[in-house]
Amino acid sequence: MWLDTLLFYGFALLTLTGAVLTITRRNAVHSAVALIASLVGVAGLFLLQRAEFLFAVQIVLYVGGIMVLFLFVIMLVNLDEAARLRQFGRQWWLALAAVAAVGAEVVWFLTKGAGALRLPPAAPLPAGAPGNTEALADVLFSEYLLPFEVASLLLLVAIVGSVIMAKKRI
Amino acid sequence: MLHPITTVHYLVLSAALLMIGALGVLARRNIVVILMSIELILNAVNINLIAFARHFQHVTGQIFAIFVITVAVAEAAVGLGILIALFRNRQTVQADEIELLKW
Numbered sequence: 326m327w328l329d330t331l332l333f334y335g336f337a338l339l340t341l342t343g344a345v346l347t348i349t350r351r352n353a354v355h356s357a358v359a360l361i362a363s364l365v366g367v368a369g370l371f372l373l374q375r376a377e378f379l380f381a382v383q384i385v386l387y388v389g390g391i392m393v394l395f396l397f398v399i400m401l402v403n404l405d406e407a408a409r410l411r412q413f414g415r416q417w418w419l420a421l422a423a424v425a426a427v428g429a430e431v432v433w434f435l436t437k438g439a440g441a442l443r444l445p446p447a448a449p450l451p452a453g454a455p456g457n458t459e460a461l462a463d464v465l466f467s468e469y470l471l472p473f474e475v476a477s478l479l480l481l482v483a484i485v486g487s488v489i490m491a492k493k494r495i
Numbered sequence: 496m497l498h499p500i501t502t503v504h505y506l507v508l509s510a511a512l513l514m515i516g517a518l519g520v521l522a523r524r525n526i527v528v529i530l531m532s533i534e535l536i537l538n539a540v541n542i543n544l545i546a547f548a549r550h551f552q553h554v555t556g557q558i559f560a561i562f563v564i565t566v567a568v569a570e571a572a573v574g575l576g577i578l579i580a581l582f583r584n585r586q587t588v589q590a591d592e593i594e595l596l597k598w
Binding site for chain 1: 498499500501502503504505507508510511512514515516517518519521522523524525527528530531532534535538541542545546548549550551552554555557558560561562564565566567568569570571572573575576577578579580582588589590591
């Protein structure tokens with residue numbers, strides 16, 4: 326049990342540290358590397374929650390796919406000049422105030438209104454259940470088949486759209 | 496200190512990650528970093544979905560997380576394509592210098 330706790334705090338620390346570094350670094354490549362650390366932390370949390378398939382998807386797709394895309398674009402777009410400019414917009418204090426208000430709301434809710442958060446106790450792990458990937462596939466290809474097909478259409482549109490956007494003359 | 500980890504721990508972590516991502520979207524000027532912050536927000540949503548999927552032993556939450564990841568991929572690809580087209584035409588990646596539609 327204590328190993329679970331230790332791993333949770335380790336991955337949570339990795340996730341939050343990576344996130345804070347992502348939004349504060351001046352150099353966009355450093356931001357991308359910090360974001361990779363954060364995404365790996367999230368993948369570890371998926372594993373702790375027994376979502377093994379999503380753990381693999383997170384590593385392959387996010388860390389392997391999206392982040393390589395980001396790094397390519399950072400290399401294509403000249404960001405050296407941008408790194409020398411002011412990094413935060415003129416209304417950064419307003420953004421900070423809005424986010425702090427939301428944070429204060431969460432803290433207040435957790436201290437004062439914890440009694441109202443009545444989650445039923447966590448369901449126990451059923452014995453002899455199929456593996457995570459098998460269970461996911463069962464539901465995805467029966468109950469959620471139509472959304473699955475719509476998602477493939479969305480990806481096709483995104484492919485066409487990004488190719489047109491990256492063309493020489495638009 | 497070593498309380499057993501409950502679903503609420505995951506919800507608090509997800510809220511913190513969402514706030515960091517929202518701060519990045521609202522306060523940064525560099526569009527590349529803004530797109531990365533959007534990825535942080537979508538990951539916070541995914542942590543929430545997975546935590547509830549585990550809590551109720553129901554695999555639907557994980558299905559939703561897969562769809563969220565799909566949308567995130569499409570968003571990143573199109574967003575970065577727009578960024579390249581924008582940089583080619585305006586030679587800038589600062590969000591507050593793109594003001595053609597502002598009054």
